[in-house]
Amino acid sequence: MTTTTLLAKRRRKLHIRFSAVGMLGLAVILFWAVVSIAAPWIIPHPVGTIVDYDYFGPVSSKFWMGTDYLGRDIFSRVLMGARYTVGISLAAVTISCTAGVLLGMIAAVSGGLLDGLLSRFLDALNTIPSQLFGLVVVAAVGSSIPVLILTMAVIFIPGAFRFSRALAVNINAMDFVTVARIRGEGVVYLVVSEILPNIMGPVLADLGLRFVFIVLLLSGLSFLGLGVQPPYADWGAMVRENLGGLAFGAPAVIFPCLAIASLTIGVNLLIDNLPKKIRDRSDA
Amino acid sequence: MKKKVFSMIAARLLVMGVSLLIVSSAVFFATTMLPGDTAAILLGQAATPEAVEGLRKAMHLDDPALLRYGHWMLGMLTGDFGKSYANSMPIATLIGGRLANTLKLAAVTSMFSVPLSLVLGIAAAMMRGSLFDRIVTFCSIGLVSVPEFLVATTAVLIFSVYLGWFPALAFTNEIHSFGELLRVFAMPVIALTSVISAQMVRMTRAAVVETLSTPYAEMALLKGASWKRIVLRHALPNALGPIVNAMALSLSYLLGGVIIVETIFNYPGIAKLMVDAVATRDLPLIQTCAMIFCLGFLTLMAMADIIAILANPRLR
Numbered sequence: 117m118t119t120t121t122l123l124a125k126r127r128r129k130l131h132i133r134f135s136a137v138g139m140l141g142l143a144v145i146l147f148w149a150v151v152s153i154a155a156p157w158i159i160p161h162p163v164g165t166i167v168d169y170d171y172f173g174p175v176s177s178k179f180w181m182g183t184d185y186l187g188r189d190i191f192s193r194v195l196m197g198a199r200y201t202v203g204i205s206l207a208a209v210t211i212s213c214t215a216g217v218l219l220g221m222i223a224a225v226s227g228g229l230l231d232g233l234l235s236r237f238l239d240a241l242n243t244i245p246s247q248l249f250g251l252v253v254v255a256a257v258g259s260s261i262p263v264l265i266l267t268m269a270v271i272f273i274p275g276a277f278r279f280s281r282a283l284a285v286n287i288n289a290m291d292f293v294t295v296a297r298i299r300g301e302g303v304v305y306l307v308v309s310e311i312l313p314n315i316m317g318p319v320l321a322d323l324g325l326r327f328v329f330i331v332l333l334l335s336g337l338s339f340l341g342l343g344v345q346p347p348y349a350d351w352g353a354m355v356r357e358n359l360g361g362l363a364f365g366a367p368a369v370i371f372p373c374l375a376i377a378s379l380t381i382g383v384n385l386l387i388d389n390l391p392k393k394i395r396d397r398s399d400a
Numbered sequence: 401m402k403k404k405v406f407s408m409i410a411a412r413l414l415v416m417g418v419s420l421l422i423v424s425s426a427v428f429f430a431t432t433m434l435p436g437d438t439a440a441i442l443l444g445q446a447a448t449p450e451a452v453e454g455l456r457k458a459m460h461l462d463d464p465a466l467l468r469y470g471h472w473m474l475g476m477l478t479g480d481f482g483k484s485y486a487n488s489m490p491i492a493t494l495i496g497g498r499l500a501n502t503l504k505l506a507a508v509t510s511m512f513s514v515p516l517s518l519v520l521g522i523a524a525a526m527m528r529g530s531l532f533d534r535i536v537t538f539c540s541i542g543l544v545s546v547p548e549f550l551v552a553t554t555a556v557l558i559f560s561v562y563l564g565w566f567p568a569l570a571f572t573n574e575i576h577s578f579g580e581l582l583r584v585f586a587m588p589v590i591a592l593t594s595v596i597s598a599q600m601v602r603m604t605r606a607a608v609v610e611t612l613s614t615p616y617a618e619m620a621l622l623k624g625a626s627w628k629r630i631v632l633r634h635a636l637p638n639a640l641g642p643i644v645n646a647m648a649l650s651l652s653y654l655l656g657g658v659i660i661v662e663t664i665f666n667y668p669g670i671a672k673l674m675v676d677a678v679a680t681r682d683l684p685l686i687q688t689c690a691m692i693f694c695l696g697f698l699t700l701m702a703m704a705d706i707i708a709i710l711a712n713p714r715l716r
Binding site for chain 2: 239240241243244245246247248251252253254255256328331332335336339340341342352355359362369373376377380381383384388
């Protein structure tokens with residue numbers, strides 16, 4: 117049995133072909149991942165210091181993306197901003213998907229009362245619009261990076277739960293799970309060894325989409341002045357800081373916008389162009 | 401079978417009521433768990449302990465939380481929303497005109513975005529795989545995957561700054577004719593429409609594409625019916641339920657859009673009021689606004705579900 121699954125796995129690996137557009141998306145994501153790790157070593161100017169006497173300076177050979185409303189280098193700030201935007205979103209999406217998927221699989225495997233209670237409760241949580249939830253929490257406890265990560269993780273748990281539960285219910289009805297159950301395996305084994313490997317592909321694709329939602333929500337909150345607080349700035353906060361330059365199309369507004377757009381569109385392109393095999397295993 | 405439909409709708413409304421109850425308690429307890437003493441914050445640094453104590457009494461802050469929640473819910477149901485912390489005006493008067501402004505904005509936006517996205521979505525689905533379809537799909541993916549404020553700022557950049565067609569700021573009290581109404585609403589509406597339509601186009605297209613791949617659509621094709629006839633006579637009537645469902649769902653995206661759009665354009669609506677209230681930590685105002693938003697959101701979701709139930713002929 118093990119050899120056949122291994123063979124199947126290898127065959128699947130060979131057949132995964134990304135389209136050119138998907139590769140482009142992947143390249144953009146890798147680029148921002150590298151940038152957010154290496155940012156402190158590659159920024160040309162310190163992010164906090166005023167390097168230009170002019171504010172909203174134009175693009176020049178010294179300041180690749182112009183300068184902001186205080187005369188700080190935008191290029192360096194965008195590179196450092198990647199850390200906050202990517203880092204916070206990644207942390208939040210990891211927590212929410214891990215929790216959501218685990219709960220979803222457990223609910224699907226155990227069924228009964230636990231399943232019903234979890235589903236009802238998380239559905240109710242899901243009816244609170246995400247922006248509103250963020251606003252209320254920030255109003256109540258103030259904004260800091262741990263609060264932001266946890267809030268966004270909680271907001272997106274119900275979605276991850278619903279998605280993985282639906283997938284897991286399908287797998288749960290299959291013969292090999294029934295066999296394992298008759299064999300006397302416990303919930304932990306069923307979840308980890310039988311269900312999880314079979315829903316991994318769609319779950320990862322879903323994680324990508326959820327990551328985009330979180331980036332959007334975080335940027336939106338920061339844009340309203342309720343997300344990442346100064347002196348730190350993620351991309352949304354940078355747009356807010358420099359909004360005064362919008363009227364004359366300052367590069368200080370445009371480049372953070374482009375950064376957000378490139379990241380979110382990049383992830384979307386990758387997910388949309390994933391081979392069908394990974395994306396909708398549930399249909400297969 | 402009528403009975404079954406009624407009971408399903410009733411069940412859906414019940415779920416909505418329960419959700420509203422859970423949401424209300426979440427909103428209330430999240431905002432009361434504030435670190436720090438509300439009375440002390442309100443009175444500022446120079447307050448004497450006696451004054452703080454007096455205010456605490458006057459605001460019933462010493463009562464147990466559950467009792468205050470009961471009071472608050474009762475007030476909500478009878479239309480008594482309490483007083484704002486910031487300027488002690490009754491919240492009902494603060495909200496009244498602003499709610500109307502936001503609803504106006506929402507109504508004008510839906511007036512434009514619903515027909516627009518219906519046409520684009522259905523046309524894209526009909527010409528699936530064509531250049532037009534690819535452009536529409538690409539644009540809607542692009543719009544969906546960037547934050548709302550980016551769409552709004554881009555719209556300002558294009559229409560107000562470069563083209564100079566519309567004023568970037570909104571003043572609703574200067575409206576005398578329909579033309580002026582359109583001019584003042586133009587920028588917020590363009591921004592909101594872009595945000596919402598992208599969702600609607602995607603969902604409409606998906607609904608029509610799905611019906612076109614059903615066996616009876618294939619049957620019509622094999623029968624030799626023209627493409628136009630297949631789409632208009634066979635697919636569309638059956639896709640109507642999912643489409644209307646998608647419309648109601650996408651309209652709930654108005655909420656997220658409205659918060660950003662009202663902030664950018666300084667539009668005197670209820671979302672702007674709420675964002676300002678968050679900045680000043682005006683809790684009763686935040687609670688009331690949050691409840692209004694949740695009610696609107698839940699109503700749209702319930703409507704979407706009920707329409708889906710009604711549109712399903714298997715239940716009739």
